[in-house]
Amino acid sequence: MMHSVERRDIVLVVDDSPETLSLLTDALEAAGATVLVAVEGANALALVERITPDVILMDAVMPGMDGFETCRLLKRNKSVAHVPVIFMTGLSETEQIVKGLEAGGVDYVTKPISPDELIARIRVHLANARQTHSARAALDAAGRYLLSATREGKVLWSTPQATALLTSITVSPPGDSLVLPEPVQRWLEGRKGEAVSAPDTIELPVEGTPRRLKLSYVGQIGPEELLLRIVEDEGLSPEQVLKAKLNLTVREAEVLMWLARGKANRDIGEILGLSPRTVNKHLEQVYAKIGVENRAAATALAVTALTSK
Numbered sequence: 001m002m003h004s005v006e007r008r009d010i011v012l013v014v015d016d017s018p019e020t021l022s023l024l025t026d027a028l029e030a031a032g033a034t035v036l037v038a039v040e041g042a043n044a045l046a047l048v049e050r051i052t053p054d055v056i057l058m059d060a061v062m063p064g065m066d067g068f069e070t071c072r073l074l075k076r077n078k079s080v081a082h083v084p085v086i087f088m089t090g091l092s093e094t095e096q097i098v099k100g101l102e103a104g105g106v107d108y109v110t111k112p113i114s115p116d117e118l119i120a121r122i123r124v125h126l127a128n129a130r131q132t133h134s135a136r137a138a139l140d141a142a143g144r145y146l147l148s149a150t151r152e153g154k155v156l157w158s159t160p161q162a163t164a165l166l167t168s169i170t171v172s173p174p175g176d177s178l179v180l181p182e183p184v185q186r187w188l189e190g191r192k193g194e195a196v197s198a199p200d201t202i203e204l205p206v207e208g209t210p211r212r213l214k215l216s217y218v219g220q221i222g223p224e225e226l227l228l229r230i231v232e233d234e235g236l237s238p239e240q241v242l243k244a245k246l247n248l249t250v251r252e253a254e255v256l257m258w259l260a261r262g263k264a265n266r267d268i269g270e271i272l273g274l275s276p277r278t279v280n281k282h283l284e285q286v287y288a289k290i291g292v293e294n295r296a297a298a299t300a301l302a303v304t305a306l307t308s309k
Contacts, residue, residue, distance in 0.1 A: 008032055008033055008034045009032075010034045010052075010053040010055075011033045011034070011036070011054065011055050011056075011057060011122065012035075012037075012038065012047065012048070012053035012056045013025070013035060013036070013037050013038070014044045014056065014059055014067065015057070015062070016039050016040060017059070020059070020088070021039075023115065024113070024115070028115075031119050036053060040062060040064055041062065041064065041065035041066070041067070041069065041073070042064075044056070044070055045070070045074065048079070052080055054083065054129075055086065055126055056071075057085075057086050057088055057118070058070065058085050058087050059087075059088050059089075060099075060100055060108075061089065061090070067087060068102075069103075071085050071103040072104060075103075075104040082129060084107070084129045085105045085106060086107045086108065086118075087105045087108040087109075088108070088109055088113060089108060089110055106125055107121055107125060144159055144162070145161050145162045145229050145230050146228070147163075147227075147229075148225050148226060148227050148228065149180055149188070149228060150224050150226070151226065152185060152188075153179050153181070153188060154178075154179055155177055156177070158178075162229075162230050163178075166180075168206045168211070169204050183204065184215060187202045200216055200217050201216045201217070202215050211232065212232070213232055214230070214231050215228055215230050216228065216231075241306055242256055246290050246301070246305055248286060248290075251272075252286050252289070254272055255268055255282040255286065256302050257302065259283070259299060259302070260299045260306070262299075
């Protein structure tokens with residue numbers, strides 16, 4: 001747990017016992033976590049409105065709103081629905097454990113708590129939650145740009161984000177659904193039968209603009225329905241452009257790009273994980289390589305390099 005340079009893991013402990021709170025706070029802080037404390041369920045609910053913890057340790061039995069009810073209410077809040085909840089209980093009766101898992105908990109530990117065992121379990125659940133969360137985010141991002149079409153290029157359905165991109169390349173007969181342009185229809189035809197000759201993606205220029213869209217074949221979802229993904233092809237990143245045009249190293253190009261975006265040396269250092277002194281060194285190299293004396297001239301040259309074709 002907790003060795004990440006960017007930030008410390010945040011553990012929310014919900015318990016009404018001062019002894020437990022002090023034991024857990026000491027152990028978790030020693031392991032490098034930031035500890036938030038709530039002495040009752042209502043407290044915890046108010047706290048997660050302001051800050052999202054990475055993991056929640058929940059006392060099962062508290063006066064007033066118990067841990068199970070608190071967990072159920074927490075899980076209704078979208079921003080903490082994915083956060084693992086570990087129940088702490090002094091009762092080893094099975095029904096308490098089952099109740100905790102039914103309320104949305106992922107694990108339980110019994111009191112008296114062994115801090116080492118608890119920290120080991122937290123590490124496991126943090127890793128699992130992160131993996132699931134990134135997979136879900138990736139799926140979500142991919143899912144936003146999906147559409148389905150027939151081989152003849154007739155769009156059957158598309159998500160709002162895909163529709164926004166499609167309108168710049170499709171022809172739309174009056175009152176009819178969108179139809180993909182001819183090159184796409186030929187591409188879809190080429191994906192027929194056993195020996196598929198067409199590639200998995202096709203690039204499409206947007207007329208009258210430098211923009212390019214990329215359609216990818218995802219799979220077949222019906223006898224005459226193909227699932228496709230559409231994204232805008234960003235082309236080269238600004239750093240790659242600066243590196244190539246001005247003959248810089250990758251790191252120098254990154255520093256120059258942030259300089260051109262108006263960032264101070266300290267900010268550039270924070271963004272790229274460098275010390276201000278290293279940023280200065282890189283900038284001196286950049287000035288020498290591109291033949292300028294100061295920030296303003298370097299910025300002007302970078303902007304010209306990025307905007308000229």
